[in-house]
Amino acid sequence: MSAPTPPADTRCSKRRVLTVENLCVDTANFRLLDGVTFSIDGDERVGLIGESGSGKSVTSLAIIGLLAENLSASGRVVLNDVDLMALREKQLAAHRGKDVAMVFQEPMTALNPSMKIGRQIAETMLIHDTQPSKKTAMREAVKLLEQVGLPDPEQSAEKYPHQLSGGQRQRVVIAIALANDPSLLICDEPTTALDVTVQAQVLDLIREEADLHDSALLFITHDLAVVAMMCHRVLVMYGGCVVEAGTVHEVFESPRHPYTAGLLASSDLDEVDEEGNLQAIPGSVPPAGRFPDGCVFRNRCPNATDECTVVPPWTTRDGQPVDAVSGNSGYACYHPIEMPR
Numbered sequence: 001m002s003a004p005t006p007p008a009d010t011r012c013s014k015r016r017v018l019t020v021e022n023l024c025v026d027t028a029n030f031r032l033l034d035g036v037t038f039s040i041d042g043d044e045r046v047g048l049i050g051e052s053g054s055g056k057s058v059t060s061l062a063i064i065g066l067l068a069e070n071l072s073a074s075g076r077v078v079l080n081d082v083d084l085m086a087l088r089e090k091q092l093a094a095h096r097g098k099d100v101a102m103v104f105q106e107p108m109t110a111l112n113p114s115m116k117i118g119r120q121i122a123e124t125m126l127i128h129d130t131q132p133s134k135k136t137a138m139r140e141a142v143k144l145l146e147q148v149g150l151p152d153p154e155q156s157a158e159k160y161p162h163q164l165s166g167g168q169r170q171r172v173v174i175a176i177a178l179a180n181d182p183s184l185l186i187c188d189e190p191t192t193a194l195d196v197t198v199q200a201q202v203l204d205l206i207r208e209e210a211d212l213h214d215s216a217l218l219f220i221t222h223d224l225a226v227v228a229m230m231c232h233r234v235l236v237m238y239g240g241c242v243v244e245a246g247t248v249h250e251v252f253e254s255p256r257h258p259y260t261a262g263l264l265a266s267s268d269l270d271e272v273d274e275e276g277n278l279q280a281i282p283g284s285v286p287p288a289g290r291f292p293d294g295c296v297f298r299n300r301c302p303n304a305t306d307e308c309t310v311v312p313p314w315t316t317r318d319g320q321p322v323d324a325v326s327g328n329s330g331y332a333c334y335h336p337i338e339m340p341r
């Protein structure tokens with residue numbers, strides 16, 4: 001067995017920005033998220049990956065307190081020492097867009113179609129009192145448009161969203177998200193609605209801007225290559241649980257959870273069967289509320305045994321059981337993939 005890898009949360013780091021502890025989300029009838037636990041430091045970019053329906057967006061919406069009305073959350077979400085789950089909606093709204101900001105998949109849904117984009121950026125600053133006057137806010141808005149690469153920023157500020165391309169609109173959304181230098185930027189599939197050529201530019205922009213504005217990043221995507229390019233650490237999610245976590249290098253080079261190994265194999269163009277099909281994980285993600293008891297992955301897992309009917313404990317990456325879950329490093333599985341020697 002190789003030398004134990006130090007847990008990611010002992011990295012030399014600036015400050016803890018986000019702590020998520022035992023986050024659970026329920027409908028009236030079943031559980032959607034079960035015990036999600038992780039943290040992010042100020043200098044980190046963390047990827048959240050998993051197949052469609054694994055609970056990535058529900059996690060991000062629970063963090064910023066924007067869950068649908070039929071859902072309820074429990075656990076702890078602490079942003080810069082503030083326990084967000086203990087706040088009322090009005091108090092929470094004061095943090096949203098200021099200390100934590102989000103970029104969603106479809107830029108048009110985040111923009112007001114009837115307001116010029118310069119003003120939309122300025123309003124974000126004025127609402128949170130981070131600029132003293134309309135005039136300074138407008139000046140900052142133009143600067144931000146320049147930073148995110150819009151051509152002729154002063155003229156662009158006078159345009160409406162429909163006068164911009166999809167890529168330009170997403171640049172504006174990024175400018176709005178970063179206008180108040182949030183401690184945490186959450187991006188949920190921010191480039192899937194964009195042309196392939198524009199995607200790479202927008203990803204570069206998010207990475208550069210998060211660094212420039214000193215914002216930690218939680219980056220949600222299906223695309224493992226994007227996580228490898230964007231992130232320091234990665235959380236692998238399935239069935240509303242984080243099943244594996246570690247640095248991008250650890251998880252991608254030596255996955256321990258069979259689900260992670262399946263995800264990696266199904267995205268690896270070298271791993272094709274005789275018919276030339278990508279190796280996929282057998283079966284599909286069950287609908288919410290239909291995951292098996294015990295290990296949520298056991299009905300699709302090649303390694304599953306009777307033991308897996310009991311929830312597997314969180315284990316360090318080198319296989320030592322731990323008392324407390326650290327969603328930052330480790331995995332939850334009785335029959336992990338062997339580490340390479």
Ligand SMILES: Nc1ncnc2c1ncn2[C@@H]1O[C@H](COP(=O)(O)OP(=O)(O)OP(=O)(O)O)[C@@H](O)[C@H]1O
Nearest residue numbers: 027032051052053054055056057058059068287288
């Ligand atoms: N308001 C809701 N009520 C009931 N179930 C919901 C609700 N919102 C989400 N779900 C279910 O929760 C599960 C996780 O959804 P979520 O949107 O987090 O998945 P995801 O990992 O973001 O997937 P994708 O990659 O497709 O965006 C899905 O089965 C979804 O149908």
Ligand SMILES: [Mg+2]
Nearest residue numbers: 056057058188
């Ligand atoms: Mg989603």
